[in-house]
Amino acid sequence: MRIVTKTASVDALKCTGCQTCVRVCPVVAVRMERSAERRIAHIDEMECVACGICINRCAEHALSFKDRETPLRIETRFDETISEEIKAICTKAHMYPEQVICYCHRIQAGKLVAAILAGGDTPEKLARMTGVRTGCGVLCITGVLRLLKAAGVELTKAPGYQWYGKMITIWDIPEAVIEKYGKQYYILEDRESMDQVFPGGAEE
């Protein structure tokens, strides 16, 4: 469980309504609302997990942290037991259930798959359910996408710039690329090394 003691807050006088904050929020906790004659950002404090990404991207410095009156508890509300199904999905994604996917909050693959099976079928829902993607906001995205794909989820479009659904793994490199760059970049050797520590792939 993680306890969040702050929330993002909008300075209405500074907000220009550019919507950058809406497009970068990993839990979709920001929306635009009409205020007087213009539209400004509004934070849903029940959803905000204080990752600070909106604050750090606002060109007008219109967002900042404020203390919550009541801390928000991010806790697991789904069965986290590592079942055979969870193990199989992790394996298909070349992962272990114990593997760390989110380095900021130390969230493991098995927990993410449990959340997917409990209805977390987008990166945004998974962020709300587990806290993944709410630290640096960068490094864990392919781990999340790979697990969703392995679980059979077809993603359509992110609500903003959160993701595009395009990535590359060592297991997807085209033959022509291996032929052209394989020796220089140790592609086959790396695939062998990755297979040794991250076995799995297609249906076992």
Next chain:
Amino acid sequence: MMSDKTLAPAPPRVSYLNMAPAELKERGHSLPGMRGLNIKELFPEVCPAVSAGSVAETRTLIRELTDRALKDVDLSKIQPGDSVNILTSHHGYSIQGGEAYAEMIRAIRDEIERRCRTSNIHLRAGVGLRFRETEEYIHKFQLDKYFDGKAIGIAPVDRGVPIETELGTLYGIAQAYSAKWIIHAHNNDIRELHYHRQLGRLFKPFAMSYATIETRSSYHQSMGPRAANLIARVIYESPFVQEKFVCSVMMQVAPSGIMGVDANNDLVEQDRVFTGLNLTWYGKVVTLLSRIKEAILIIDYPGPIPYTTAGGILFGNFLNANVDEFDLTVPFTPFTRYTDMLYPGTTPLKQGVLPPPNPAIKALIINYCSKGYPGTFFAQQLPTLVVGKQADIFRGCEQNTYFMDYAMEVESLRKAVAFAGKFAHTGNILVFDGAVGGFNVSEELAETMYKIAPSVREEVEQTLMPRWLKQRGLDQE
């Protein structure tokens, strides 16, 4: 003859990422028994850095070197009035205080304006995981004014632009590629050797500072410890980038300091040259550090833990020094995102395959560093003491939720060093404090390093360097 003076550490930084300078009570180099150890004392054969005293002298020198480097570079693609983005990365702005890199960028701008008769020149400053970091540098070096308001920081969560590559669709940051032309303004610092492995070092920003989250995450999590560098290469080679690419300008750095400026229209050729240079410039120093059997490390620099530096070497390099990261037959290093993900606790999921963090690190004392990098792994794997207000920085860091669950808070640096000495049983102390051209170390460690330097020189020159060069196809050059 060793000097008994210490080297000047990097000054504390006023930033949203650090504690206030007044909160920093003592620096590592000022502890009793510390001394500066110049790389020149260890390896007299190393090339000297270009020297400059004051900020004004540095600016004059770097401008001269940049102008000279650009003289033979073809800028004829850029027509009068064309838009140009000068692409830069956060790290350059922190090397030796950043003034040299900032001046190189100013000089590039001025040369484009003079030769190409365009003022439509924009600065794009990419970041790591601290999204406002380069905005601070733009302000500090008044680059917004210099670029007539056309200078912005760009971050990986910003809007992306698809780039069709030989590996499929990858994503760049739209604002990086918003101009008709781009100029890659970077540096060759060894920095994340654990990722780039000196295998296309100069291409790396195309998969990092100029790329969005999925492309960066693919590099870090999904491609393999050596092959990941292909991502940056194929982005550079893509028609999208090639249609915009004009030239690359590198600030040359080495453990001795800033070495010069180089420019080239062909990044492939430039990278090949710098691969050889980096092996020469950094090989002996990194190898020397790998021969230290035990040490207490003090982190004392306004950067994130793995990027704290001294003598041009990172803490991250020392963390991995128990394997030869230049040796391309070594797949996994003790710390990258590949290994971090396989250490859910204190032991790896795959015993025997993944090397442990450098066992020479007997204690890690964090006196001063930045927030904004997920570093709980370090506290989980190494006995970690955090000094004073620095603990609050970790507690308030969105990327280190659990760091202080694994680290011990200590009131002062001296108390931390005294306590570490009790369990580490060593008098070897090495400080990563931004010292230039050498290291601040305890007298005991200085003597050890001085003593082993000749055998390291011989090993690198006779055995390691030929291997490293051969693995990269450079042995005949």
